[in-house]
Amino acid sequence: MSAPLPAPLPADRSEAVFTDYKLPLAREHAIAEANRCLFCTDAPCVNACPTRIDIPQFIRKISTDNVKGSAKTIFEANILGMSCARVCPVEVLCVGACVYNNMDSPPIQIGKLQRYATDAAFEKDWRFFEAGPDTGKSVALIGGGPASLAAAHELRRFGHRCTIFEKRGVLGGLNTTGVAPYKMRADQSLREAEWILAIGGIDVKLNTAIGEHVPLADLESKFDAVFVGAGLGADSALNIPGESLPGVVGAVQWIEHIKRSKATLDGVSRCVVVGGGNTAIDAVREAIGLGIPRVTMLYRGSEAGMSGYEHEWDAAKQQGAIGEWKALPTAFEGTGKVQRIRCQRLDDTKKPIAGSDFTVEADLVLVAIGQSKLGQMLGSLSGITIDKGRVITDARGFTGRTKWYAGGDCTNGGKEVVNAAAEGKAAAHAIHEFLGAKGARHG
């Protein structure tokens, strides 16, 4: 019918140069670390995990060399436990909550221990879960990222058939296209998606955009329930002169580019990332990792006021990142391509200071000021509330319109993979109740 799709991930893609920023634990080290765990009661680390992994229990299992049992404990709570082990900001979640922090002892390296157990599961191809007996019900899932994968896996355990509609040619969502490659490479995310799909009964329609290739109305008529895990849209723009010059790129778009293909960086010696969030810091560290000599983060607030994690920015600084604070871009300038950013200095209230114009030289600008929200795609459906582009749901992902549930970035505005996993799973439970007691739960 059509030419076969190109290999989803060429071997010479740019991200291939990256190696793991945090090294895995060897068995002896893992066991020693596991033996340090106090096995707390009502452990604060568990309460800090959106997916409520029973952390003391999986760690105890590592200490006894019951790695298989450990991995099962993790995946029982969070089927994306492998990627979460790599990409979770553990410093502000489980590890940040470890009681050892209260006695000036190093907290347990929970992320690394989780990686130890989940890596073993992937390496040895352990499978823990089977699909439930077929219920005859079917669920459509919009988007093939962490939220939908978590929801689909849980729905299959209940025995509901699933169909994932993914507009890209690859599954995994931002795990595949957006995660910093020194945390996880795209091929690892695809492997995870494949491992999750091995439960069977999940149909995947790649390169299929809802509203474009499949009408929204079809989903409602052909499926018993719909889960929206559509993620976020394109990079937001600054809407200033010169933004269309070659060399000015959205950060999320650029990161996807280096993760899925070989980026040309010839002649790029000064990269400026505009923004102060975690995507901006990722872009900074990736640009440095790809060998760009001078990489600057340009942010309108102060260094302390960045929304990005302090531990991530500290790491970026150690790699040589430069900060340009209280700076507001007003125009991109250059002949044929971007050459500099014209800026104004802001005061403490983020108001421009008159006469403070200055320029920063740049031959690659990555704009990381957020992503558009995709809620509008559901705007035509009555009963669904969209607020500033976010789909509004109750705590279990119900949108207010019978059959329709949602989770992940499209509802939370852009959080961590672990939030998407938790929300997808919670929605699956709500959907299961709805399918089992149709009409009763949501009227």
Add this chain to the structure above:
Amino acid sequence: MADRDTPTIKPDLRVNCGGIKAPNPFWLASAPPANSGLQVQRAFEAGWGGAVWKTLGTPIQNVSSRFGGHTIRGVQGAGFNNIELITDRPLETNFREIAETKRLFPKHAMVVSLMVETREEWRDIIKRSIDAGADGLELNFGCPHGMCERGMGSAVGQEPKINQEITSWAVEFSTVPVLVKLTPNVSNIIPHGIAAKRGGAHGVSLINTIKSIIGVDIDRFVPEPRVGGLSTNGGYCGSAVKPIALHMVAALAREKEFGLPISGIGGITNWRDAVEFILLGSSSVQVCTEVMLKGYRIVEDMIDGLENYMQEKGFATIDQMVGKAIPAFSEWGDLDLNYETVAKIDASKCIGCQVCVAACHDGAHQCIHPPLQGGKDGSRVPIVDESECVGCNLCQIVCPVPGCITMQPVINGYQPATWNQHVHDGKSLRPKKGAH
């Protein structure tokens, strides 16, 4: 300032254990670390005060492997066992090296451990040992594996009559002090110590190793240590046996009929352990396993740790410490049943792990509770229900923060009353706690 500049008197670490003198109480036990001249000489150079030479007798043939380790929560060798026998080296070699070592280190205690069968063999080996320069002899009546099946080792130590008889031979043939090394593989150590005394021994050393299987290879279905496809019981030692050894040492030390000097052995890994053995009646201590795991240089910390302790407590000599805790080692029936403590948690130290909550709920008397939901400032400091707390200590034992949980005495208005006083004199007891 003045305090710091005042020279403190260095404590005297010299010991005399049953007539065997040494510059300090730290001796190598009769075992692999005291197998050869070069080893013992290196140990003496490192600071060890004495050595009990690896048991001499008719040289044997050993198996491989010989040792097994017990790992507890990642700590390797917390317990240890062996199926190695007495010396496998020619007696002439051993005696030559003993003489050489004694010549190089004349002030160190050179004790030679012996294990033979007949009276004539004892006569002969004792003479040769003393000729080589032994300052004392140790009769190995303790080895619980291999040798006992040949009628030696613990086969002797478990029979007071045989123990006494062989001891009397040794004492008859010896011109140097004789220590009898006792086996812990008996239900009551006292008759065995007394047998040694009746045989004329100048002291005893204990404990030897405990009959044991250190573990099982769960893939091969063979106990450890594995010799091909088979294993056998071995002698258990190392840190994990210390409590058993302390009890046996103390039981003899407080026995009025006994009264001989004791060389304490069993799970001694550092100066603190050594102090405990000394306070319970040992006038020297012997170490093997910790040396096998870490090497001779652990003695440096043992010596200056002991010196610092003695200075802090005002002990000038080891003799002043020996048996100091024995008067406080009593029978259950003499304990004060009206003495009452409860656990107190120092909220400023508590890290909120609530390990004490699980321990108390699941393993004790259900009196430590998590704070109510949304406790003050989200505090996770548990609450002790003092009306239910029986003062058992478990919470303090599991708490990872030193000094966070303390057991504090309660003034309950009751006069001291022991079980014996209650039974014989009708003394009244406080109401029981946690017994509903």
